[in-house]
Amino acid sequence: MKKLFIASLIALTATAWAQTAVKVDDAWVRGTVATQKATGAFMRLTPSANARLVSVQSPVAGVVEIHEMAMENDVMKMRQVPGLDLAAGRTLELKPGGYHVMLMDLKQPLKAGDSVPLTLVFEDGAKKRFTQEVQAPVTALGGGNGPAPMQHKH
């Protein structure tokens, strides 16, 4: 127990000065209707150093996975991926037509204006895990294919 405590203290200290941070922009979740059990979350991730997104958690979903969508001969295929590698300073976009965070076994419908808490779990170059909390606003199901329009109105 004590060892574990010391280990985590060291880990904390290490992250404190290694501090890989991942900037998360324009996170959004596609709204759902009653009895719909799954939806996607999208965002842009820009890490300060090489990192890997290894998992995501959210209180609104029983199961959260990282998925990749691919079009193969006009057939849409969606597959779980074990993680997403992020290169230092490069933005990886999770967007329709590519990667998304799949929220499954939803506990309630997600309405426009709601905000979905997401915990992104990353690994840094030394395989040390760190997390980042995000509040992702919900875009109405029929409200388009991007973050809710409020900050993007032209």
Add this chain to the structure above:
Amino acid sequence: MPRRSTSPALAPASTPDLPRRQALAWLAASGALLLAGCDRLTAPSQGAVSPFKGIDISGATYARGFNLTDFNGQRRSLADFKGRVVMLYFGFVQCPDVCPTALTRAAAVMQQLGPQAADLRVVFVTVDPERDTPELLRDYMASFDPSFLALTGSLESIKATADEFRVYYKKVPTGSSYTMDHTALTYLFDRQGRIRTVLRHEQTADDYAADVRALLAEPPV
């Protein structure tokens, strides 16, 4: 991983003029006997440029129609929509990406059409009838446009419809749940209920609207 059996449906996508060439070759080989029926191939004759942004499959011997149940429990076939252009798409509700993108695009097409939108019927066929209950389909469609209709049916009738359209779909397990691989093409029927063009997922709302307009502008027969 992709099943080879899907390739016939997908062939037109990679070689847009294939059906025309096949049809012409077939006609040439079969002689005058078949020429009587060739009025269905008028559009692509003489190497004319396709009027569509999508793949012109006018005269195809597949994708001829459907017979399913809508979310209100009413039987539906293509004949119900005679006089209107029908835009048909296969998908499923627990789909975070292409299906809502396709429906968002269909809603954008409705907007672009303005008053003409009354002559377009958007129809969604679920490939996941086990999870997509009529209530769920009704709520889901209403989120995009109150006029959008969704069709469901028994596993067998969905399979038969997909086969008729050469649509591929397959349940794929993911963790404790499953997702559906499926063909993400959109089929457009003219006002007479004849299959005319197929649009790909990568195409824009402008492309879709252009093809709907082209079909709406055709003189009534």
